[in-house]
Amino acid sequence: MATNPYFSDFFTATNADQYLAEDLIIEGIQCHGRDMYYLPRDLSNFDSFFGEDQASKFNGAVAVEFYLENVQSWQDDGEFLSKFGVEIRDSATLAVAQRRFKEEVTSEYPEIVRPREGDVLVFPETYDGRRRAMEISNVRNEEIFYQLGRLYIWTVTVKNFEFTGETFNTGIEEIDSYNDYSLSTTIILEAGAGTFLPGVS
Numbered sequence: 001m002a003t004n005p006y007f008s009d010f011f012t013a014t015n016a017d018q019y020l021a022e023d024l025i026i027e028g029i030q031c032h033g034r035d036m037y038y039l040p041r042d043l044s045n046f047d048s049f050f051g052e053d054q055a056s057k058f059n060g061a062v063a064v065e066f067y068l069e070n071v072q073s074w075q076d077d078g079e080f081l082s083k084f085g086v087e088i089r090d091s092a093t094l095a096v097a098q099r100r101f102k103e104e105v106t107s108e109y110p111e112i113v114r115p116r117e118g119d120v121l122v123f124p125e126t127y128d129g130r131r132r133a134m135e136i137s138n139v140r141n142e143e144i145f146y147q148l149g150r151l152y153i154w155t156v157t158v159k160n161f162e163f164t165g166e167t168f169n170t171g172i173e174e175i176d177s178y179n180d181y182s183l184s185t186t187i188i189l190e191a192g193a194g195t196f197l198p199g200v201s
Contacts, residue, residue: 022152026097029153033067033095037122038105039170040112058120061170064104066094066121066156091159092134094121098141098152115139115156122175133178134158 039058070092096115105112112119115136123132136158143155168176 018148018150021148022097022099022150025152026100029067029095029097029100030065033065035063035124036066036094037061037124037170037172037175038064038115039120039122039168039175040105040109040116041118041120041166055165055167057167057169058175059169060108061122061172061175062105062108063124064096064101066096069093069095069155091137091157094156094158095143095153096156098154101154114141115154120161121156121158131174133161135161 039061042057042059044055044057098114101115102113117136117139119136121134121136123134125131136156138157140155140157141151141153144151144153163178168178170176
C-alpha cells in the first residue's frame with residue numbers, strides 16, 4: 001500500500017501551500033484575536049541567584065494581535081485567601097503568528113526573535129473591570145506540530161504580572177500610569193540632625 005502520489009506529504013508540502021496555511025492562520029488570529037501591547041523587559045541589575053531583577057524597566061510597547069485560547073474563563077487557581085491575604089492567580093494561553101510577531105516586534109527590537117519569558121503583555125481592554133497586565137511564563141512553538149512542514153505560531157502562557165517596583169516608560173499614558181502604584185519612601189538625613197555610630201541601632 002502506498003500513499004497517494006497526487007498529494008504532497010504532510011511534512012513536505014510546497015512553499016505555496018505553506019504560505020497559504022500561514023496566511024489563513026494569521027487571518028484567523030486577526031479576525032478573532034485582540035491587539036495587545038508587548039512590553040520588552042530591560043534588565044539593569046539581574047540577580048542570577050534568585051533569577052530576577054526588581055529594578056527592571058519597560059521602555060517600549062509594540063502592538064501585535066494575539067488570540068486568547070481561554071474562551072470560558074481564566075486558568076489556574078483564581079482568587080483565594082492565603083496566609084498573605086487575598087491572592088489572584090489567573091493565567092491564560094494565547095497564540096501569536098510567528099510572522100506577525102517578527103514583523104511588529106522583531107523589526108523594532110532585532111534581538112527579540114520570539115516572545116520572551118519575563119516580558120509583559122498588556123490587554124488594551126478591561127476584563128472583569130480591570131486592565132490586565134500579564135507576564136509571559138512559558139513559550140512553546142510546537143503546539144501545532146509542523147502543519148504542512150512548518151511552524152506558524154507561538155503558544156504563550158501568561159500569568160498575572162506582580163508589580164515589584166519596575167519602571168514603565170513606554171510613552172503610552174495608560175501603561176506608564178502603573179508607576180503611580182509604586183510604593184516608595186524618601187528619607188533625607190541632614191547634617192547635625194543626630195549622632196550616627198557604626199554598629200549602634
